[in-house]
Amino acid sequence: MAVKAYLVPFAFSGCLALAAWNGLSWLVGPRLVPTPWQTLGALGQIAGEWPSWRDMAITMFRGGSGLALATAAAVVTALPAGRSVRIMSLLSPVVAALQACPPILWISLLLVWAGQGNGVPLGVVFASIFPPLFANIAQGAASLDKRLLDMARVHGVGRLKTIRHIIWPGVYPYLLAGLSYALGACWKITAVAEFLGSSDGMGSRLYWSYRMLDLPRLFAWALILVIMGMLLELLVVRPLRGLQKG
Amino acid sequence: MRRLIPWLMVGAVLAVGLAGGYFALRGADERQLVFGSDPALPTLSFHTTGLATTPQIPFWAGVASGEITSLCNIEVSLWKDLDSLRALLMAGQGDLWLGHSEGFAQAALQGAPVTLLMVSGWRKFFFLSRNPADEGLVSLAGVEMPFTPPGSPAVPVMRKLETMGLPAMRYLPFEPRRLALALSGGVVDRALAPEPMVSRLLSKNPDLRIVASVEDEYGRLTGLPARMPIAGLAVNRETLQRHPRLIARLVEIMRRTARQAAQAPDKGLSFLPAQFEKFISKQEVRRSLERDVVLAVPGREAEGELKQYLALLLPGGEKDFAALPKDFLWP
Numbered sequence: 001m002a003v004k005a006y007l008v009p010f011a012f013s014g015c016l017a018l019a020a021w022n023g024l025s026w027l028v029g030p031r032l033v034p035t036p037w038q039t040l041g042a043l044g045q046i047a048g049e050w051p052s053w054r055d056m057a058i059t060m061f062r063g064g065s066g067l068a069l070a071t072a073a074a075v076v077t078a079l080p081a082g083r084s085v086r087i088m089s090l091l092s093p094v095v096a097a098l099q100a101c102p103p104i105l106w107i108s109l110l111l112v113w114a115g116q117g118n119g120v121p122l123g124v125v126f127a128s129i130f131p132p133l134f135a136n137i138a139q140g141a142a143s144l145d146k147r148l149l150d151m152a153r154v155h156g157v158g159r160l161k162t163i164r165h166i167i168w169p170g171v172y173p174y175l176l177a178g179l180s181y182a183l184g185a186c187w188k189i190t191a192v193a194e195f196l197g198s199s200d201g202m203g204s205r206l207y208w209s210y211r212m213l214d215l216p217r218l219f220a221w222a223l224i225l226v227i228m229g230m231l232l233e234l235l236v237v238r239p240l241r242g243l244q245k246g
Numbered sequence: 247m248r249r250l251i252p253w254l255m256v257g258a259v260l261a262v263g264l265a266g267g268y269f270a271l272r273g274a275d276e277r278q279l280v281f282g283s284d285p286a287l288p289t290l291s292f293h294t295t296g297l298a299t300t301p302q303i304p305f306w307a308g309v310a311s312g313e314i315t316s317l318c319n320i321e322v323s324l325w326k327d328l329d330s331l332r333a334l335l336m337a338g339q340g341d342l343w344l345g346h347s348e349g350f351a352q353a354a355l356q357g358a359p360v361t362l363l364m365v366s367g368w369r370k371f372f373f374l375s376r377n378p379a380d381e382g383l384v385s386l387a388g389v390e391m392p393f394t395p396p397g398s399p400a401v402p403v404m405r406k407l408e409t410m411g412l413p414a415m416r417y418l419p420f421e422p423r424r425l426a427l428a429l430s431g432g433v434v435d436r437a438l439a440p441e442p443m444v445s446r447l448l449s450k451n452p453d454l455r456i457v458a459s460v461e462d463e464y465g466r467l468t469g470l471p472a473r474m475p476i477a478g479l480a481v482n483r484e485t486l487q488r489h490p491r492l493i494a495r496l497v498e499i500m501r502r503t504a505r506q507a508a509q510a511p512d513k514g515l516s517f518l519p520a521q522f523e524k525f526i527s528k529q530e531v532r533r534s535l536e537r538d539v540v541l542a543v544p545g546r547e548a549e550g551e552l553k554q555y556l557a558l559l560l561p562g563g564e565k566d567f568a569a570l571p572k573d574f575l576w577p
Binding site for chain 1: 271
C-alpha cells in the first residue's frame with residue numbers, strides 16, 4: 001500500500017509529461033522536439049558509450065567536491081561565528097557579498113583565472129553553496145544552549161566530548177537542512193558551470209549536443225540530468241530531511 | 247536500518263564521485279587526442295577546433311609526416327567556442343592555440359602571454375542567398391543578414407567597410423547549426439557564413455548561391471590582396487621561451503607543408519585527424535578548398551596585412567595595434 005502511494009504520483013506525473021512531450025513533438029515537429037522514442041534511441045547510444053559514463057562520474061565528482069569543500073569551510077567558519085557576535089559581525093559582510101554574486105559572475109572570473117577544467121565547476125559550486133551552508137550552521141551554533149556549554153566547562157569536560165555530545169547534536173539538524181538544499185543545488189550549478197566552462201562532464205555534453213543541434217542527444221542528456229537530480233533528491237536529500245525531522 | 251539508508255546512498259554517490267575524480271584529475275591522456283609518445287621529447291598541448299580546416303592543415307600535415315612528432319609529443323584539446331578560447335588565452339592554459347588573429351590580439355592587449363606564430367586562415371566569409379533579386383552586395387542594402395558564428399570577425403569588418411561605401415545591413419547572430427536549420431527550413435533566405443560551412447550549406451540547399459565575398463570587398467576597398475589574416479596559430483609566450491628552437495622549427499615545417507598542401511589540396515585535407523570528421527566531413531572540406539586557400543605566413547611577415555585588418559577590428563584601431571606587446575608577432 002505504501003509503495004503504491006509512493007508510485008502513483010510518479011506514474012501520473014510521468015504519463016502527464018510524456019503526453020505533453022508527444023503533443024509538443026507532434027505540434028512543432030520532431031526536428032525541433034524529438035519524440036520520446038527518438039530520445040530513447042539517443043539514450044541507448046549514450047548508455048553504450050564509455051565516455052558518457054565517465055563524464056557522468058566527473059560531474060558527480062565536481063559537484064561532490066565543491067559541496068565537500070563548501071561544507072568544510074562552512075563548518076570551520078560558521079561554528080565560531082555562531083558562538084561569537086563579534087566574529088559573526090566580521091564575517092557576515094563577506095558571506096553576504098558571496099551570496100549576492102550570481103554563479104555566472106564566478107564562471108566568467110574563474111574562466112579567465114583558471115581556464116577550462118575542474119577549477120570552474122568546483123569554484124562555482126563552492127561559491128554558490130558556501131553562503132547558505134554558513135548561515136544554517138551558524139544558526140545552529142547560535143541556538144546551542146549556553147548553559148550546557150557552561151556546565152561542561154565547569155565540570156572540566158574535554159573539548160572533544162563537548163563537541164560530540166553538545167555541539168554536534170545541536171548543529172546537526174541545521175547542517176542537514178543546509179546539506180539537503182545544497183545537494184540539490186550543486187548538481188544544477190555544476191551542470192551550468194560545465195556547460196559554459198569545461199570541456200568534459202555532463203554540462204559539456206549538453207553544450208556539444210546543442211552546438212551540433214543534435215536534439216535527440218540534447219533531450220537525452222537533459223533527461224539524464226533530470227533523472228539523476230531526482231534520484232539525488234529522492235534517495236539522498238529526502239531521507240536526510242527525514243533524519244532531520246526524526 | 248532506515249537511518250542507514252541515506253548514508254549508504256551518500257556513500258554510493260561518493261564512490262561514483264571518487265571514480266569521477268580519478269578521471270577528472272587524470273586529465274589529458276584519455277580524453278584527448280595524443281600524437282607522439284616519446285618520453286624524451288617535450289609534450290605540447292594544442293588547443294584547436296574540429297570546425298577549422300585550412301588554418302590547421304599545415305599543422306596536421308606536419309604531424310602526419312612525422313616531422314612535428316619528431317620534435318615533440320602533441321596533446322590535442324578542442325575548444326568549444328570563441329569565448330572558451332578567450333578564457334584559455336587569458337589563463338595562459340596550453341602551449342599552442344588555433345584561433346582568430348583578432349582574438350589573439352585582444353587577449354595580448356589584456357596581458358595574455360600570446361605570440362602569433364603564423365597566419366593560416368585567409369579567405370573564409372561569403373554572403374549566400376536564395377533570393378533571385380540578390381545580385382551583389384548593393385542589392386543587400388538594408389536587409390536582415392543572419393550570420394554565424396556569433397562573434398564572427400566578418401561583421402565588424404563589414405561594418406567598417408560600410409564606412410568606406412558598402413551598403414549597410416542588419417546582422418543577426420546564429421549558432422552554426424541553427425542557421426543551417428533555418429536555411430534548410432526556409433525560415434531565412436540569406437546568410438553570412440565562413441568556409442567550410444558555406445560548402446555544407448551550398449550542398450544541402452541547391453537553390454542557395456554565393457552573392458559576394460567579404461575578402462573580395464575588403465581587397466577592393468583597401469587596395470590589398472583579396473584576403474584577410476583571419477586566423478592562425480599562436481604560442482604561449484612561456485612555451486616560446488622554453489623551446490625557442492622547437493617553435494622555430496615548427497613554423498618552418500608548417501610553412502613548407504602549407505606550400506605542398508596548396509599544390510595538392512586533396513592530399514592536404516587527408517591530414518586532418520579522422521576524429522574531426524564528426525564536425526565536418528572530408529567532402530565538405532574538399533569543396534571548401536575551391537574557394538579557400540592553404541597558406542601559412544609567419545606573424546612578422548604578415549605584419550602589414552595584420553595591421554590593416556586588426557585596425558578595423560580592434561576597438562582602438564591602429565592605436566590598439568601599436569599598443570600590442572613587441573613580441574606579439576613571431577619572430
